[in-house]
Every structure is written in structure tokens, then in C-alpha cells.
Amino acid sequence: MALSILSNTAATKAAFAMNSNNVQLNKSLNRLSSGKQIVTPADDAGGLAVSMKLGSSIARNKSIVANIQNAMSFGEVQDGALSSAAKIVDRMAELTALSLDVMKSTTDVANYSTEFKALQNQLFDLTTEKFNGVSLFNSTSGKTFGTDVDNVEVITSDQGGAGAKVSMSKGLLLGAMTFSSFTATSAGAVGAAGVKSLANASGSEISIASSSANNAFTLSFFAKATENIATLRATSAAGLARLQLAEDHVRLTVANLEAANSRIMDVDVAAESTRFAKYNILSQVSAAMLVQANQTPATALMLL
Incomplete structure (x- = not known):
């Protein structure tokens, strides 16, 4: 050269x-x-595009997990209220049985009746409880126990309303304790004529006082009410079980998406x-x- x-x-x-x-x-x-493997778009334009979509999906699924956890909290509070309702009904049944003792005086029965009325008030208060403004139990008048009521739809997919959902039943607690006869053979519509309910704001719809016109009922009334509450708890528990499985699935999805994104970006x-x-x-x-x-x-x- x-x-x-x-x-x-x-x-x-x-x-x-x-x-x-x-x-x-x-x-x-x-x-x-x-x-990061991809610092600038020029490093891998296609990989960056895929990573952005994966990141968006991860964020959506994490939000879904938060929603599911809130729904589970709703179900747990609902179950706690139902558990309390069952205890109240059991106590009301005890008071009724005690009032039927022929050895009890009118004064004794009146004392039992005072507690009985207070329990009716407390039971009614439970039917109106809410979780973050959402009613735990649909207490709309005119509905009977066992009929469809408003549900809480929980989205369990990052596809939104078009994806998978879990329905949390709000349960008709007031209807579970409302019957068309004192023999408790059939449920009556809430607020309808000729029906009585254990849950009452005034505490006077049903009485165990012998002098009251509203004391003509049997202990089978309470047995049926307890059975209805047990059914509501079973329905609530089923929803909680499904939500737990849905949460596990979404968490696994998030983990897999993060692993996929890591292979591209890390x-x-x-x-x-x-x-x-x-x-x-x-x-x-x-x-x-x-x-x-x-x-x-x-x-x-x-x-x-």
C-alpha cells in the first residue's frame, strides 16, 4: 500500500x-x-410491542385480583351477618319454648317477650346491612324466599364484561323469615297481607305474650327459619369457594404473564x-x- x-x-x-x-x-x-434487554425501541421493536401488551394485561389482571378480594370480603361480611341471624333465631326459639312453660307466670312471659321484641328489631337491622353501600341482603317488598334476587356480578377476566364472571347472591334474608302461615309450611311474600316475619322494625308483628293476638304459632316456625338461613349460608359459601378458585387462577395467570414478559425484557x-x-x-x-x-x-x- x-x-x-x-x-x-x-x-x-x-x-x-x-x-x-x-x-x-x-x-x-x-x-x-x-x-432491561430492550432499552430503546431500536433494540427490538417487535419485542417491545409484545412486552407493552403483556404489561397491560398484567396490570388488568392485578386489578381483577383486587376486585375478587373485595367480593370475597363482601361474602365474608354477609356470612357473618347470616351467622348472627341464626343465633338470634335460635335464641328466639328458646324464649318461645320457655314462654310455653305452664309454670311461668304472666310476668315471666312478659319478660321473655321484652327480649323477644328486641331480637326482632336486631334481626330486622341485619336485613338492611350494607357493605360499602352495597346491600348484603335484598329486602325488597313483595319477594318471597327462594326467588331470584339482585346479585353482585364479579368480573374475573381481563376481558371485562365479555369475560368470565362470578355471581354473588345477595340472598333474601327478610323473606327467609316471612311466612304465609304460623305453621311455617310455606313462605309468604314480604309485605303481603296475611304474612308474618320474625324480623320486624317495631318488634310487634310476632309476640310470645299470651295476651297478644300475634302469638298463635308453633316452634316449627323457627325451625323453618333456621333451615332457610342455613340455605342462604350455603349459597354464600358456594360463591366464596368459586371466588377463591377464580383468584387462584388469575394470580397464576399474572405469574405466567410476568414470566413471559421477563423473557422479552429482562x-x-x-x-x-x-x-x-x-x-x-x-x-x-x-x-x-x-x-x-x-x-x-x-x-x-x-x-x-
């Missing part, structure tokens, strides 16, 4: 090699410092450290060779 002063091809090539090595070295530095530290060491050495070597190449034209001075 001819010795030239105006052109230094060796230096030009050495500079190009040094720049290329520095570009790769900077990429490795950025990847290792950020922990840098392999071991491999990238090797690349960094490689280009770090090449960058230093190419810089040294550029210095040598720049000194080559000076040889021409020896010929002058």
Missing part, C-alpha cells in the same frame, strides 16, 4: 472500528445499568457481562491502534 500524507486509510478504518466497539459497549452499559446479566468485557477490551485496543495509525504518515518525513 502506498505511503500517503493526504489520506490515512488505516486510521479511518481504525476510527470506524473504535466507534462500532464504543456503540456496543454503551449498549451493554445501558442494559446492565437498567436491567437482560441476561451473565451473557451481557461477557459482552461488556469483550467490547470494553476491543474499545481500548481500537483506540490504541487508532493512535498508531495516526502516527503512520509521520514516516513520510524521513523520506524528505
Whole structure:
């Protein structure tokens, strides 16, 4: 190759090699410092697009988990209220049985009746309880126990309303304690004529006082009410069980999506450290060779 002063091809090539090595070295530095395989869109445009969609899906599914947990809290509060209702009905049955004792005086029965009325009030209060503004039990008048009532629809898919749902029954607690006859053979519509309910705001719809016109009923009334409450608890528990399975499924989905996104975005530290060491050495070597190449034209001075 001819010795030239105006052109230094060796230096030009050495500079190009040094720049290329520095570009790769900077990429490795950025990847290792950020922990990401894709630092700029130019690194992998297609992979970045897939990662964005996966990230969005992960965020949606995490929100779904939060919604499911809120629904489970709703169901747990509902079950607690039903458990309390069952205890109240059991106590009312005890008071009724005690009042039937012929050895009890009118005063004794009146004392039992006072507690009985208070329990009716408390039972009615339970039917109106809410969770964050959502009624635990649909107490709409005109409905009987066993009929369809408003449900709480819980979305369990990141597809929204078009995806999977779990229906949490709000249960008709007031209807479970309302009957068309004192023999408790059939349920009556809430608020209808000729029906009585254990749950009453005034505590006067049913009485165990012998002097009251509303005391003509049997203990089977309470047995049926307890059976109805047990049915409501079973329905609530079934919804909770399904929600738990739905939560487990969504959590597993989130874990799998995060793993998929990690394969695209996360840098392999071991491999990238090797690349960094490689280009770090090449960058230093190419810089040294550029210095040598720049000194080559000076040889021409020896010929002058």
C-alpha cells in the first residue's frame, strides 16, 4: 500500500472500528445499568410491542385480583351477618319454648317477650346491612324466599364484561323469615297481607305474650327459619369457594404473564457481562491502534 500524507486509510478504518466497539459497549452499559434487554425501541421493536401488551394485561389482571378480594370480603361480611341471624333465631326459639312453660307466670312471659321484641328489631337491622353501600341482603317488598334476587356480578377476566364472571347472591334474608302461615309450611311474600316475619322494625308483628293476638304459632316456625338461613349460608359459601378458585387462577395467570414478559425484557446479566468485557477490551485496543495509525504518515518525513 502506498505511503500517503493526504489520506490515512488505516486510521479511518481504525476510527470506524473504535466507534462500532464504543456503540456496543454503551449498549451493554445501558442494559446492565437498567436491567432491561430492550432499552430503546431500536433494540427490538417487535419485542417491545409484545412486552407493552403483556404489561397491560398484567396490570388488568392485578386489578381483577383486587376486585375478587373485595367480593370475597363482601361474602365474608354477609356470612357473618347470616351467622348472627341464626343465633338470634335460635335464641328466639328458646324464649318461645320457655314462654310455653305452664309454670311461668304472666310476668315471666312478659319478660321473655321484652327480649323477644328486641331480637326482632336486631334481626330486622341485619336485613338492611350494607357493605360499602352495597346491600348484603335484598329486602325488597313483595319477594318471597327462594326467588331470584339482585346479585353482585364479579368480573374475573381481563376481558371485562365479555369475560368470565362470578355471581354473588345477595340472598333474601327478610323473606327467609316471612311466612304465609304460623305453621311455617310455606313462605309468604314480604309485605303481603296475611304474612308474618320474625324480623320486624317495631318488634310487634310476632309476640310470645299470651295476651297478644300475634302469638298463635308453633316452634316449627323457627325451625323453618333456621333451615332457610342455613340455605342462604350455603349459597354464600358456594360463591366464596368459586371466588377463591377464580383468584387462584388469575394470580397464576399474572405469574405466567410476568414470566413471559421477563423473557422479552429482562437482560441476561451473565451473557451481557461477557459482552461488556469483550467490547470494553476491543474499545481500548481500537483506540490504541487508532493512535498508531495516526502516527503512520509521520514516516513520510524521513523520506524528505
